[in-house]
Amino acid sequence: MDRSAITVTTYNTAARAYEKRFMAMDLYNDTYDKFCRLITKGKARILDIGCGPGNITKYLLNKRPGLCITGIDLAPNMIRIAKKNNPAAAFKLMDCRVIGTIGEKFDGIIAGFCLPYLSKEEAAGLIRDASLLLNPGGILYLSTMEGDYERSGFERTSFSGNNLVYIYYHQENFLREEVTGAGFELIVLERKQYPEPDGSFLTDMILLGRRSAKGYTPDKRVL
Numbered sequence: 001m002d003r004s005a006i007t008v009t010t011y012n013t014a015a016r017a018y019e020k021r022f023m024a025m026d027l028y029n030d031t032y033d034k035f036c037r038l039i040t041k042g043k044a045r046i047l048d049i050g051c052g053p054g055n056i057t058k059y060l061l062n063k064r065p066g067l068c069i070t071g072i073d074l075a076p077n078m079i080r081i082a083k084k085n086n087p088a089a090a091f092k093l094m095d096c097r098v099i100g101t102i103g104e105k106f107d108g109i110i111a112g113f114c115l116p117y118l119s120k121e122e123a124a125g126l127i128r129d130a131s132l133l134l135n136p137g138g139i140l141y142l143s144t145m146e147g148d149y150e151r152s153g154f155e156r157t158s159f160s161g162n163n164l165v166y167i168y169y170h171q172e173n174f175l176r177e178e179v180t181g182a183g184f185e186l187i188v189l190e191r192k193q194y195p196e197p198d199g200s201f202l203t204d205m206i207l208l209g210r211r212s213a214k215g216y217t218p219d220k221r222v223l
Contacts, residue, residue: 003166006154007117008074010163015077017159019053023085027145027192028112031061034188035110036063038139038208043068044107047133048089049096049126050114052120054082057089060110072096086215097122100129108139113204115144115175116167123170124178131182131216138211140184144170146191146205158197175207183216184209 011018011031036181039046048057051071060067072094073079082091096114109130115123130140147169154164172189179186188208193201 003154004074004117007165008090010157010165012048012077012161013163014157014160015075015081018078019055019081019085023053023055023058025055027194028183028204028206029199031141031143031188031190031192031208032056032059032110033063034208035108035139035141038187038210039064039067039089039108041107042066045105046070046108046110047099047102047106048072049099049109049111050092050117051082052112054085054089054091056110057082057086057114061086061088061160068134072099094179096126099126100132102133104133105135106133106138107135108141109134110141112141113145113218115142117165118173119168120149120170123168127175127178127184128182128218131184131211132213132218134215136211136213136215138177140181140209140211141206142175142208143204143206145194146171146203149174170205172205175205179207179209181216183212183214185212190212 046067046069048071051073057069057071069089071091079091079093152168155167186209190206192204194204
């Protein structure tokens with residue numbers, strides 16, 4: 001079983017525990033507010049990548065009931081819980097590494113802590129695919145744990161018991177280069193300290209970018 005499959009199995013098994021721990025977490029709400037303010041279209045179409053139990057979708061819909069949100073995740077139990085928590089939104093089982101096949105356009109894409117489960121190559125692919133899926137002026141939201149990429153590996157989490165997930169750590173220079181290289185204007189880059197149960201803290205990094213009129217073309221990066 002590969003790294004991704006092990007991680008998905010863990011999240012599928014621990015979906016209820018994850019919902020209990022993170023559904024009402026408010027640490028990142030101010031960054032979701034920034035995303036909402038940048039989405040100026042009334043009935044904007046939003047893609048929630050790695051939606052989990054639908055916690056971000058629920059927050060966005062409470063702020064902006066007119067949003068049309070589609071959430072995707074690879075864990076069937078997460079999709080089931082997300083549908084229960086957000087009957088007004090649409091959810092489907094899908095790998096974020098193939099979002100380029102969706103064939104729809106969006107006004108905003110939010111990937112809340114999806115990058116920690118993607119390698120550098122996969123993260124770069126996601127950002128480029130997001131540029132292709134967004135309308136000109138569309139907003140991309142990314143969040144991840146910050147740290148040396150070499151630190152990446154299997155870990156136990158506060159919600160998964162002895163089951164493992166593979167965590168990739170990413171750094172500012174890499175993400176900044178990928179975001180701007182995919183045709184985004186980087187408009188927000190900030191950090192938050194996430195408290196671990198043992199009293200330590202992880203540094204989380206949040207980026208928001210606006211897609212330029214030219215965006216990204218597969219054969220050439222356009223700034």
